[in-house]
Amino acid sequence: MTALTPLQKLWLTETVRLREEHAGPLDDLEANRLARTAGGDLSTRIQNRALHLAERDGLRAALTRWLQGARLALVLLAIVAVVSGAGLAFAALGNGLAPVNVFWALGSLLGLNLILLLSWALGLLFAGEHSASLGRLWLWLSEKFARDAKAAQLAPALLLLLQRQKLNRWAVGVLVNSLWLLALLSALVILLTLLATRRYGFVWETTILGADTFVAVTQALGSLPALLGFNVPSVEMIRASGDSALNIDSARQAWAAWLVGVLLVYGLLPRLILALLCLWRWKRGRAALRLDLNLPGYAQLRERLMPSSERLGVNDAAPEQLHHVSGGVSELQSAGALLVAIELDDQHPWPPKLSANVKDAGILDSRESRNKLLEQLSRFPPARLAIACDPRRSPDRGSLALIAELARSATATRVWLLQAPPGQALDAERLGDWHTALQQLELPFADCAPLNWLETGHD
Structure with missing residues (x-):
């Protein structure tokens, strides 16, 4: 079995604490003895005790299955993101038989992304961890794919552990922004493929707005992509496209470059920056995670794991079944x-x-x-x-x-x-x-x- 990461050790320790909090103290005489023998500070001894109980009671194996389920759920969400991104691109450009309304296409590519991005940002500022619907979906799928009754205790323990450092928001931020980045990247690839293999004409239409409004909006949106080398349609092209799609290659190429540039600058780049920011905050906070030794479940272990004097005669409830015996598990050299x-x-x-x-x-x-x-x-x-x-x-x-x-x-x-x-x-x-x-x-x-x-x- 692979070695546990520091986060996984803390996670299992918190899971054991929750289990004892709801079901009562475990039969931990041997676990306490091994933790005292291994030495270290109180936090280390609590972790060693919990890891022994987790190994004995099958929680560590349940964690392995939960992580496998989490990876499978992540793959499923990634597939959904790729398919959704491709759907956005097809919806934006259509079948090529009719001219493409550039602002309808832009709304199809970036509208939902912009709404959900603002929703996530507002949730991050005002609701914190409680706005993470996609995170809850991922946790639910992970538990279902794990198909282990013991794995049901792992997700609540992980949430409680991360909430102490307010890491839930950054973990969910990595997930949400990465999936949207994947969806928009899929949309960009399909968009480039369609533009390379079909001939599209571009128009804009309005009933109550004037041509000057569309000229100003188009040039404003194209200003940042222009800094990266993307073409922006000229004023004449923009005005001419209000009546019908221009049947010249330079106009088609200019509108296509403008659409790709706007998707890249206002869609992919913000999601990439936010994903990297959340990942940085996540890694920084994860390194600072510690057990809260003031919790009742940990405080009452102090005398048992770091006793002022050795106490004998502790009466523990008998386990429901005996645990499997494996010899030679000691890290010390055996002899005699x-x-x-x-x-x-x-x-x-x-x-x-x-x-x-x-x-x-x-x-x-x-x-x-x-x-x-x-x-x-x-x-x-x-x-x-x-x-x-x-x-x-x-x-x-x-x-x-x-x-x-x-x-x-x-x-x-x-x-x-x-x-x-x-x-x-x-x-x-x-x-x-x-x-x-x-x-x-x-x-x-x-x-x-x-x-x-x-x-x-x-x-």
């Missing part, structure tokens, strides 16, 4: 072999005879002994770990969670299901429950002592 037992009674003599290279971790029969061992394993993970269990006891959720947590601290783990003491017999149904539970954890198990494996690494 360790044998540990869980809740054995006096009928089992302990420990068995061990070689010098196998260490005995004793019997875990209290929360204090469990936490002490887990803290040690987080610093010095063993290469091989054997866990001895008494199969006369039921495989309750707490014991299985402890086995899973111990197994995640070692490179390789085996479970030793002890034989019954002399004169007693194992319950077949209960033993089957142990087998089923350990198979779900994907941990190897046996009813004989794995001492040779502990000593040598093989059977």
Whole structure:
């Protein structure tokens, strides 16, 4: 799995906070322990805790699927923009059988763009994040394409995270202006293609306005394109085009150049400048994103992640299901072999005879002994770990969670299901429950002592 960016780490942290805020505290004993072991300031520890919970509960995988859906939604919006831009160009020039009304063509190419540009600018100034209808559409499509129930928590977390630095407006600005830039670029390409392959005549028509008005408007609009080298029709051409389309190539070329220049200067360039401005503000604000440690969800983690004194005996709600075990996940170098037992009674003599290279971790029969061992394993993970269990006891959720947590601290783990003491017999149904539970954890198990494996690494 690819490494997370700083924004994605903050995003997942905020998602975990929202999840705990709505559904209650998560089973985070192991996550807190790993975050304390990794060290760092409170913000770093909160992120490490959240990333472990996100990995365990499938939120990171949901984020990957959400990002895939977001890219697919962006591609779909880009296709719509390209098709829409092409439609604007065809609507502006028509089929070439009738003369082109230059101001109707200009309205077709730039009218909707100008209205929505003003609407976005006013929304940016007065409504901020709440005017981003296209942004909401993109988030909605991203969630639908992700097709993951857990991904539903990601979009609200992202919005809350970005709102603290008012980054929503700039993110949406990049999206909106980039899509319009793509649409206008598509319109420009189609416009040039049509002008290169068809013969168009250009006219202007009016009932209540005079010719001088059109002359002034045409020259005013063409002044900036003229600085870039685009031709502007002369006064005589403009006046003559009010009666009928001039049947001379120079007039056609002048009007065509004027139309292309106006589309480029008043359509594409403003969108390009705004997209780059929004992108600059977005990158600048994204680098300044931080967790708000004053939020209740983060403030209450301070004592657990940066305790003034180590506290034991914390009672957490049991998870609905045990989480998958994967060995060798520690970044620390693992070495040696360790044998540990869980809740054995006096009928089992302990420990068995061990070689010098196998260490005995004793019997875990209290929360204090469990936490002490887990803290040690987080610093010095063993290469091989054997866990001895008494199969006369039921495989309750707490014991299985402890086995899973111990197994995640070692490179390789085996479970030793002890034989019954002399004169007693194992319950077949209960033993089957142990087998089923350990198979779900994907941990190897046996009813004989794995001492040779502990000593040598093989059977």
